[in-house]
């Protein structure tokens with residue numbers, strides 16, 4: 001067993017875990033942050049996405065020990081009891097999610113994309129989300145939700161796409 | 167070379183099977199503050215059915231959807247439901263809920279009628295009020311009527327009902343009958359790009375026109391259609407369960423079982439073709455499964471339009487499409503007249 005200390009959503013947390021423990025397992029099972037989901041455990045689905053020092057990471061592919069001392073942001077760190085995070089609000093407004101299983105991962109990926117502070121196009125959004133699988137929505141409304149959140153948070157406008165000729 | 171093609175796929179789909187018992191039931195209780203509690207056995211799996219069912223109850227009671235508290239999917243407290251299957255929830259469970267809400271409303275009407283000095287059948291429930299038809303100023307708040315019903319008249323405004331699309335047995339001789347209550351129809355069009363040197367297919371645009379009866383919640387209908395299209399694209403081009411000769415799946419994981427990602431999704435236009443079905447709740451039918459039915463057909467037709475080959479086994483992977491293109495080219499060459 002090794003002691004691993006993480007800063008999760010601003011709070012310092014320590015747990016004693018076997019060395020092969022993934023960051024996801026430690027978050028879910030030792031620290032009780034069950035918002036990040038276990039979909040595949042091999043890096044295919046993105047349901048486990050968390051931010052490690054601001055970068056979107058598949059928590060199932062990172063060992064807990066590799067995250068020692070780092071700042072972890074999980075879905076639990078976004079909303080407060082009073083208020084949704086603007087990304088969550090945008091997702092809710094457009095009904096971006098259906099079963100919601102992909103939701104925490106989608107939202108954390110979106111957070112990382114918006115936090116980059118760069119101009120974003122529709123194609124960038126599709127690229128960013130391509131590591132997050134969703135079986136329900138066809139991604140269409142998720143992309144709409146990301147666009148709304150991006151515009152709301154950054155105050156920028158996404159380049160309009162021309163509607164197709166009828 | 168990249169070649170473009172367009173294709174169309176059409177379908178019909180049955181809603182509310184009638185060959186077997188297919189019941190749903192519901193209880194609607196109007197509370198003394200004017201809200202209502204709805205008990206239904208159906209399961210929300212993300213399709214938004216509880217929202218739509220609350221909308222149905224709210225519309226019948228003349229209150230806001232926010233006023234409906236839904237308790238679902240727990241047979242300790244709710245009636246049993248046949249299930250969130252066969253695209254039946256809005257239609258069958260929705261009908262049960264509409265009937266249950268109507269029963270609760272009838273009690274409110276009977277309680278309000280003497281207070282408003284009219285007959286119960288002259289009343290309507292609108293905007294959280296029980297009011298006299300054509301005389302909306304003669305009204306009482308629904309909360310007051312519910313309070314009166316409970317504490318003065320001793321008639322709690324609770325309605326229960328069940329709905330079972332009339333079961334019709336099949337004729338054992340001919341195999342004919344009326345297996346479903348109603349049907350929905352849809353057409354989807356696909357535009358694809360096919361690389362005739364690699365066989366790779368890219369769906370660049372889909373349009374989908376769906377009849378679902380009345381679209382009780384158009385945003386959720388769109389979500390269903392877009393999700394169905396992504397499943398249809400996976401079915402058409404990517405997804406295949408592979409088994410070894412002992413029947414074990416060779417690709418039981420997302421590494422080898424390839425489903426669409428955000429990059430595989432085309433631009434989608436959704437067209438909801440509204441159509442009132444008199445047997446459905448407020449004219450609604452259903453939309454779930456039908457959304458994935460015509461997609462693969464439209465895509466395969468578009469592949470044919472682009473490169474002139476018919477793919478008859480799915481998924482239409484790049485290998486299959488390329489093989490078909492090569493075969494076609496070989497055959498085309500064979501029929502060229504020999505040079506003199």
Ligand code: FES
Pocket residue numbers: 037038039040041042043044045046047048049058059060061
């Ligand atoms: S659980 Fe980590 S990518 Fe699927």
Ligand code: FES
Pocket residue numbers: 096097098099100101102103133134135136137212
């Ligand atoms: S909403 Fe169900 S997987 Fe994305």
